Amino acid sequence: MAIYGWLQLVLFVALLFGLAKPVGLYILRVLDAEGKTFLDPLLRSLERLLYRFLGIDPQQEQTWQQYAFSLLVFSLVGCLFTYGVLRLQGILPLNPQHFGPMSPDLAFNTAASFTTNTDWQNYGGESTLSYFSQMVGLVFHNFVSAAAGIGVAAALMRGISRHEAKTVGNFWTDMVRTNLYLLLPLSLLFALFLVSQGVIQTFQPYVPVETLEQTAEGSSPSVQTLAQGPVASQAAIKMLGTNGGGFMNANAAHPYENPTPLSNFLQILAIFLIPSGLTYTLGRMTGNQRHGWAVWSAMALLFLAGLLVAWTAEIAGNPRLHALGVSASGGSMEGKEVRFGIFGSTLFAVVTTDASCGAVNAMHDSLTPLGGLVPLLNIQLGEVIFGGVGAGLYGMLVFVVLTVFLAGLMIGRTPEYLGKKIEAYDIKASVIAVLVPIFSILGFAGWAAVSGWGIAALANRGPHGLSEILYAFSSASGNNGSAFAGLNGNTPWYNMTLGAAMLAGRFFIIVPVLALAGNLARKKRVSDSQGSFPVSDGTFVLLLVATVIIVGALTFFPALSLGPVVEHFIMTGSDRLF
Amino acid sequence: MKNLTFESFYSIKRIRKELYTALAATCFLAILLGGVYPLIVWGLAQGLFPEKANGSLVLRNGQVAGSSLIGQAFSGAAYIHPRPSAAGEGYDGVQSGGSNRGPTSRKLAETVQERVKRYREENGLAADAPVPADAVTASGSGLDPHISRENAFLQAHRVAVARGLTEDAVRRKIESATENRELGFLGEPRVNVLLLNLALDGKL
Numbered sequence: 001m002a003i004y005g006w007l008q009l010v011l012f013v014a015l016l017f018g019l020a021k022p023v024g025l026y027i028l029r030v031l032d033a034e035g036k037t038f039l040d041p042l043l044r045s046l047e048r049l050l051y052r053f054l055g056i057d058p059q060q061e062q063t064w065q066q067y068a069f070s071l072l073v074f075s076l077v078g079c080l081f082t083y084g085v086l087r088l089q090g091i092l093p094l095n096p097q098h099f100g101p102m103s104p105d106l107a108f109n110t111a112a113s114f115t116t117n118t119d120w121q122n123y124g125g126e127s128t129l130s131y132f133s134q135m136v137g138l139v140f141h142n143f144v145s146a147a148a149g150i151g152v153a154a155a156l157m158r159g160i161s162r163h164e165a166k167t168v169g170n171f172w173t174d175m176v177r178t179n180l181y182l183l184l185p186l187s188l189l190f191a192l193f194l195v196s197q198g199v200i201q202t203f204q205p206y207v208p209v210e211t212l213e214q215t216a217e218g219s220s221p222s223v224q225t226l227a228q229g230p231v232a233s234q235a236a237i238k239m240l241g242t243n244g245g246g247f248m249n250a251n252a253a254h255p256y257e258n259p260t261p262l263s264n265f266l267q268i269l270a271i272f273l274i275p276s277g278l279t280y281t282l283g284r285m286t287g288n289q290r291h292g293w294a295v296w297s298a299m300a301l302l303f304l305a306g307l308l309v310a311w312t313a314e315i316a317g318n319p320r321l322h323a324l325g326v327s328a329s330g331g332s333m334e335g336k337e338v339r340f341g342i343f344g345s346t347l348f349a350v351v352t353t354d355a356s357c358g359a360v361n362a363m364h365d366s367l368t369p370l371g372g373l374v375p376l377l378n379i380q381l382g383e384v385i386f387g388g389v390g391a392g393l394y395g396m397l398v399f400v401v402l403t404v405f406l407a408g409l410m411i412g413r414t415p416e417y418l419g420k421k422i423e424a425y426d427i428k429a430s431v432i433a434v435l436v437p438i439f440s441i442l443g444f445a446g447w448a449a450v451s452g453w454g455i456a457a458l459a460n461r462g463p464h465g466l467s468e469i470l471y472a473f474s475s476a477s478g479n480n481g482s483a484f485a486g487l488n489g490n491t492p493w494y495n496m497t498l499g500a501a502m503l504a505g506r507f508f509i510i511v512p513v514l515a516l517a518g519n520l521a522r523k524k525r526v527s528d529s530q531g532s533f534p535v536s537d538g539t540f541v542l543l544l545v546a547t548v549i550i551v552g553a554l555t556f557f558p559a560l561s562l563g564p565v566v567e568h569f570i571m572t573g574s575d576r577l578f
Numbered sequence: 579m580k581n582l583t584f585e586s587f588y589s590i591k592r593i594r595k596e597l598y599t600a601l602a603a604t605c606f607l608a609i610l611l612g613g614v615y616p617l618i619v620w621g622l623a624q625g626l627f628p629e630k631a632n633g634s635l636v637l638r639n640g641q642v643a644g645s646s647l648i649g650q651a652f653s654g655a656a657y658i659h660p661r662p663s664a665a666g667e668g669y670d671g672v673q674s675g676g677s678n679r680g681p682t683s684r685k686l687a688e689t690v691q692e693r694v695k696r697y698r699e700e701n702g703l704a705a706d707a708p709v710p711a712d713a714v715t716a717s718g719s720g721l722d723p724h725i726s727r728e729n730a731f732l733q734a735h736r737v738a739v740a741r742g743l744t745e746d747a748v749r750r751k752i753e754s755a756t757e758n759r760e761l762g763f764l765g766e767p768r769v770n771v772l773l774l775n776l777a778l779d780g781k782l
Binding site for chain 2: 004007008050053054055056069070073074076077078081124126127135136137139140142143144172175176179184187188191192195196197198199200201202203204206207208209210211212213222224225226227228230232233234236248249250253254255256259260261262264265317318320321324325326327328329330331332333334335336337338339340341344345360361362363365366367368369459460461462463464467484485486567570571576577578
């Protein structure tokens with residue numbers, strides 16, 4: 001069994017590596033306002049039409065403040081738009097199941113969730129949302145929140161590569177071009193592939209089925225209702241844009257959303273496709289391709305380490321169940337699908353949390369303690385292991401700045417990054433971007449853990465209950481969206497606090513990152529000297545990995561000890577149940 | 579580009595222009611990405627893969643008997659049983675989801691213990707025979723259409739007795755209902771329960 005897992009892993013990493021360059025080069029052209037792509041004959045006129053409609057000049061670049069302002073205004077308008085769609089669902093079209101409007105707190109939570117690329121879901125898709133709400137309210141955000149993330153990463157890369165410049169690009173140009181030339185064509189192709197595997201794309205109402213057993217026995221027929229909908233178009237962008245919001249409640253575990261092992265494998269690859277390619281774009285834009293690969297390597301190392309821990313734990317399974325007579329050779333199958341098996345489920349869980357995707361093909365709440373620890377820690381490290389589209393790269397670059405700073409302190413020189421002096425302003429901006437999610441995760445989780453409203457929502461008791469709370473606020477603050485889904489987050493308290501965590505975890509990182517971009521752009525180039533810290537060799541990769549782990553581990557070790565770590569020892573070393 | 583002062587940057591005119599652009603972008607992109615894009619996928623999907631785009635439905639006598647992708651509940655002795663389901667009351671097609679029980683949950687342990695006991699009784703297994711993990715755990719979707727081959731073969735005897743068939747005949751049906759690893763190494767070998775039961779009924 002393990003041999004097939006290894007084969008899948010080798011192929012996965014090989015594809016990731018091989019696709020980084022072509023994807024990265026393509027993104028480079030997309031992010032250049034005058035870049036040429038093979039899609040120009042098809043899309044150039046539509047692009048120009050859009051600019052005219054928006055009233056913008058695509059060549060007119062913005063300062064970082066203007067870039068941030070445009071992004072914030074657009075996010076606010078988009079958030080209100082989706083809130084409106086969800087509240088008015090009952091009178092809007094394409095609602096064959098006649099779902100009523102969402103409650104105000106749930107609609108706020110959902111609108112914030114999709115605006116911030118989190119896609120946390122406090123509702124069951126197939127029992128709550130009309131086809132119109134899914135498409136217009138949510139798929140729209142799947143695209144634009146992904147494009148906004150890529151735009152911020154582009155602004156930061158421009159900031160790093162420019163000298164004595166005032167501007168970092170144009171938000172609207174990045175938004176339009178990323179959607180038209182990158183996300184839309186990729187999603188279209190991927191959606192069609194998914195349909196070929198069995199993912200549905202229909203506007204028919206739900207299908208009633210008279211089940212086989214009942215009709216055969218002649219008793220009153222029992223009916224199973226099959227949920228339908230335009231699933232493929234949403235499933236494609238939810239992976240490619242690292243959104244993760246499922247059409248169905250069970251997300252990518254649902255056979256209509258992820259029917260085959262092949263669709264599963266390529267959905268996982270789709271999560272990492274753009275984030276991996278962006279590291280190559282980084283190398284090109286900064287004129288130091290080896291730096292791009294160094295960042296890629298650090299990400300790959302962290303990914304492999306997490307995967308091996310989680311995979312081992314899931315293969316070993318739950319000794320408590322083995323003692324009851326469950327075969328130990330099957331691994332931990334609670335919450336998993338037979339067609340994906342242990343490896344296909346574990347790889348998905350690790351990748352979806354390395355990135356800020358948050359789609360799930362297995363229920364994370366039922367993972368073994370260490371199998372669940374890895375996704376939780378992945379999110380808490382800031383989702384910088386390839387990470388969300390754009391968000392992963394800019395998150396990792398913040399850690400790169402901190403690494404260079406720490407290395408500078410160690411050797412007693414002014415830290416430099418690719419010919420730029422790293423100064424107090426840059427470090428302050430970076431530290432804010434690192435600290436905000438930490439405060440949000442631990443602050444909100446601590447509050448919920450000692451509050452009635454926090455405890456009442458739990459599905460599991462004991463240390464696993466704390467893990468549920470911790471996971472919820474990590475996922476929201478990290479804009480991931482996966483869940484220990486036993487927690488009933490659809491209460492006014494959770495809807496509000498999780499919504500606030502999502503907004504903080506998105507915009508209080510984006511604004512400091514853009515400030516960093518603007519400040520780096522205006523700096524002069526300092527010439528390379530003997531004392532410059534090389535950012536393209538093995539030492540740098542290891543220092544970067546160490547920085548990410550040390551910041552994350554020091555911060556979250558106490559909380560994790562009380563959750564998954566102690567649960568692991570209780571599970572393996574006692575017979576206590578909760 | 580001119581250097582902007584604080585006043586000119588935050589002027590009402592400027593904010594109004596940004597608001598207009600944001601509104602226009604939202605309208606245009608919502609139509610393109612939330613409307614045109616799903617419709618194009620829908621058109622192509624219905625043209626190229628109509629059967630799959632509409633849910634891989636299995637028809638019997640012109641009636642929909644189910645979907646080859648979605649599991650159905652079976653509990654009679656004459657049918658191969660699917661995995662336990664946490665979707666609604668079990669295999670509810672509009673309540674997909676898992677049990678979300680954690681590894682040290684008492685409810686999980688008690689439920690699994692009871693399922694193990696029933697599985698052994700139903701299939702005439704020894705009181706200490708190991709039971710396949712997928713037979714006594716709920717899937718993530720609650721709609722898992724598959725079970726493992728081991729699980730299916732352990733049920734062959736019971737089904738054969740209930741139907742008056744030889745166990746070999748049932749085993750052959752299981753073999754032909756087995757789906758192998760895709761491309762030889764992706765996923766796990768598995769048996770589609772609904773299709774197997776339809777085959778056993780001679781309705782496929």
